[in-house]
Amino acid sequence: xxxxxxxxxxxxxxxxxxxxxxxxxxxxxxxxxxxxxxxxxxxxxxxxxxxxxxxxxxxxxxxxxxxxxxxxxxxxxxxxxxxxxxxxxxxxxxxxxxxxxxxxxxxxxxxxxxxxxxxxxxxxxxxxxxxxxxxxxxxxxxxxxxxxxxxxxxxxxxxxxxxxxxxxxxxxxxxxxxxxxxxxxxxxxxxxxxxxxxxxxxxxxxxxxxxxxxxxxxxxxxxxxxxxxxxxxxxxx
Amino acid sequence: xxxxxxxxxxxxxxxxxxxxxxxxxxxxxxxxxxxxxxxxxxxxxxxxxxxxxxxxxxxxxxxxxxxxxxxxxxxxxxxxxxxxxxxxxxxxxxxxxxxxxxxxxxxxxxxxxxxxxxxxxxxxxxxxxxxxxxxxxxxxxxxxxxxxxxxxxxxxxxxxxxxxxxxxxxxxxxxxxxxxxxxxxxxxxxxxxxxxxxxxxxxxxxxxxxxxxxxxxxxxxxxxxxxxxxxxxxxxxxxxxxxxxxxxxxxxxxxxxxxxxxxxxxxxxxxxxxxxxxxxxxxxxxxxxxxxxxxxxxxxxxxxxxxxxxxxxxxxxxxxxxxxxxxxxxxxxxxxxxxxxxxxxxxxxxxxxxxxxxxxxxxxxxxxxxxxxxxxxxxxxxxxxxxxxxxxxxxxxxxxxxxxxxxx
Numbered sequence: 001x002x003x004x005x006x007x008x009x010x011x012x013x014x015x016x017x018x019x020x021x022x023x024x025x026x027x028x029x030x031x032x033x034x035x036x037x038x039x040x041x042x043x044x045x046x047x048x049x050x051x052x053x054x055x056x057x058x059x060x061x062x063x064x065x066x067x068x069x070x071x072x073x074x075x076x077x078x079x080x081x082x083x084x085x086x087x088x089x090x091x092x093x094x095x096x097x098x099x100x101x102x103x104x105x106x107x108x109x110x111x112x113x114x115x116x117x118x119x120x121x122x123x124x125x126x127x128x129x130x131x132x133x134x135x136x137x138x139x140x141x142x143x144x145x146x147x148x149x150x151x152x153x154x155x156x157x158x159x160x161x162x163x164x165x166x167x168x169x170x171x172x173x174x175x176x177x178x179x180x181x182x183x184x185x186x187x188x189x190x191x192x193x194x195x196x197x198x199x200x201x202x203x204x205x206x207x208x209x210x211x212x213x214x215x216x217x218x219x220x221x222x223x224x225x226x227x228x229x230x231x232x233x234x235x236x237x
Numbered sequence: 238x239x240x241x242x243x244x245x246x247x248x249x250x251x252x253x254x255x256x257x258x259x260x261x262x263x264x265x266x267x268x269x270x271x272x273x274x275x276x277x278x279x280x281x282x283x284x285x286x287x288x289x290x291x292x293x294x295x296x297x298x299x300x301x302x303x304x305x306x307x308x309x310x311x312x313x314x315x316x317x318x319x320x321x322x323x324x325x326x327x328x329x330x331x332x333x334x335x336x337x338x339x340x341x342x343x344x345x346x347x348x349x350x351x352x353x354x355x356x357x358x359x360x361x362x363x364x365x366x367x368x369x370x371x372x373x374x375x376x377x378x379x380x381x382x383x384x385x386x387x388x389x390x391x392x393x394x395x396x397x398x399x400x401x402x403x404x405x406x407x408x409x410x411x412x413x414x415x416x417x418x419x420x421x422x423x424x425x426x427x428x429x430x431x432x433x434x435x436x437x438x439x440x441x442x443x444x445x446x447x448x449x450x451x452x453x454x455x456x457x458x459x460x461x462x463x464x465x466x467x468x469x470x471x472x473x474x475x476x477x478x479x480x481x482x483x484x485x486x487x488x489x490x491x492x493x494x495x496x497x498x499x500x501x502x503x504x505x506x507x508x509x510x511x512x513x514x515x516x517x518x519x520x521x522x523x524x525x526x527x528x529x530x531x532x533x534x535x536x537x538x539x540x541x542x543x544x545x546x547x548x549x550x551x552x553x554x555x556x557x558x559x560x561x562x563x564x565x566x567x568x569x570x571x572x573x574x575x576x577x578x579x580x581x582x583x584x585x586x587x588x589x590x591x592x593x594x595x596x597x598x599x600x601x602x603x604x605x606x607x608x609x610x611x612x613x614x615x616x617x618x619x620x621x622x623x624x625x626x627x628x629x630x631x632x633x634x635x636x637x638x639x640x641x642x643x644x645x
Contacts, residue, residue, distance in 0.1 A: 085560020096555045113560040
């Protein structure tokens with residue numbers, strides 16, 4: 001079984017002046033292809049730091065991080081940008097779409113940075129929008145879409161480069177409960193199509209959609225358990 | 238990321254803040270318009286000077302008598318009566334680099350026609366003078382060699398003299414009196430306008446040299462001329478002509494080593510050089526003033542770009558998270574700044590050109606918009622964008638994606 005990600009002894013120390021704060025204290029776990037993992041924990045537990053490292057936005061102070069078979073630790077910022085572009089898809093709590101930009105162009109954006117030409121970009125963006133149930137909304141600007149629709153656009157954007165992994169950071173945090181459920185169903189169906197998803201949340205009912213739950217506290221993993229039938233054999237390293 | 242896409246993104250960013258983009262551009266617009274207009278006016282001024290210089294004639298050397306000393310008083314250049322019509326003939330015949338030469342005399346006198354009179358310059362001249370100065374008559378005929386040889390009492394009038402003495406009358410064939418000598422007006426000269434020194438070249442009456450020497454001069458040496466105007470065969474031969482004239486006259490006047498020559502030569506192209514230099518200095522000054530406004534405009538661009546980077550921190554974070562490299566962000570903001578200044582530059586060029594045209598229409602002052610000044614202005618505006626856009630763009634590219642994403 002191939003691991004999409006493998007974390008081995010990851011720690012992250014923030015230095016502020018002469019004070020040091022260890023946000024992650026030697027984390028190790030692996031995620032297999034096709035898993036749907038929920039990362040839980042209170043604020044300050046280190047889950048966001050972990051997400052930033054998983055998302056190649058931040059680099060660990062020590063430890064090894066393999067993403068899709070690649071040792072990410074030794075890459076320079078430009079290579080990290082390319083990894084984020086090709087291997088990762090981000091879904092944020094605040095949607096983080098470009099304002100005053102049509103949905104389709106938001107979805108296309110990662111392809112712009114991978115140098116795909118315009119025609120191909122448009123084709124794939126329209127397909128991705130259809131995949132998240134937004135066919136026909138491609139011309140709408142961000143402000144003309146509801147919260148749920150905006151998050152769908154963000155998910156389409158995350159999907160467009162066929163990433164190895166989708167990272168969702170509190171994807172339902174800004175949505176009401178019924179919209180939350182729709183979005184979680186979308187994630188579940190994407191997972192069933194074989195897409196690996198790691199999601200940070202602090203809501204148990206949202207976490208319940210995932211097949212595996214990793215809980216953080218004080219920079220350490222305190223539990224890692226399989227919870228539902230949706231997950232293929234997920235296991236701790 | 239391809240350039241077309243970068244341009245599209247930059248254009249969209251500028252469009253979302255139309256008013257701000259326009260106001261930011263305004264500095265560049267005004268700066269470039271000022272540069273273009275001022276360079277056009279400056280070039281127009283140079284053109285006027287060049288025309289005035291051309292009006293003296295081209296490739297001209299002036300030979301004037303040296304100074305005399307009379308009872309301890311040195312009379313200054315041109316005071317002596319050492320140049321003669323024979324010298325002029327010798328210069329024409331014996332100097333191979335010389336094309337034409339004309340002896341002239343100058344005196345100022347009252348010219349009378351009927352009950353009108355006018356004080357003006359009376360110049361004795363030979364037909365060559367009008368050839369050298371490329372000065373044709375507009376009516377009647379010019380002075381001929383026969384007029385000179387026969388000391389005919391005929392004259393040519395400059396336009397200013399005609400206006401003052403005759404008004405609307407046709408002066409041809411009329412009689413005017415100069416120093417009580419009656420002259421027949423045979424021709425009127427074309428209007429020449431101001432000389433580079435600012436004197437009115439049309440305020441003059443021309444009479445045959447010999448006539449001037451005999452009838453109008455009280456000199457005891459009627460063969461002398463006041464100055465010799467020489468035209469070299471070409472601009473390249475100016476210096477050579479000057480040497481030839483000097484050595485010829487030295488020989489004729491028996492000036493040996495160590496003796497002060499009784500004449501001097503002046504090359505009129507020197508006047509031209511001085512005039513051109515001063516007009517260049519003027520253009521440079523105007524350009525410098527206009528450049529300052531461009532710099533001020535550039536600072537405005539930098540200011541707004543910095544604000545824009547701060548405002549769009551989150552957008553930068555999003556772009557970075559989904560795979561934009563630092564260079565992509567740098568390029569994006571640079572493109573925006575350069576686009577701002579280049580659009581401003583183009584508008585400025587159009588406005589400046591329009592302004593220059595209006596100035597030339599209203600003030601009747603010639604303006605010249607050169608391709609060169611337009612090109613320089615265009616690239617300069619782009620350079621302002623690059624220069625003042627770099628710092629904000631680098632600031633944007635240097636943002637940490639995590640912080641940028643969290644920025645509210």
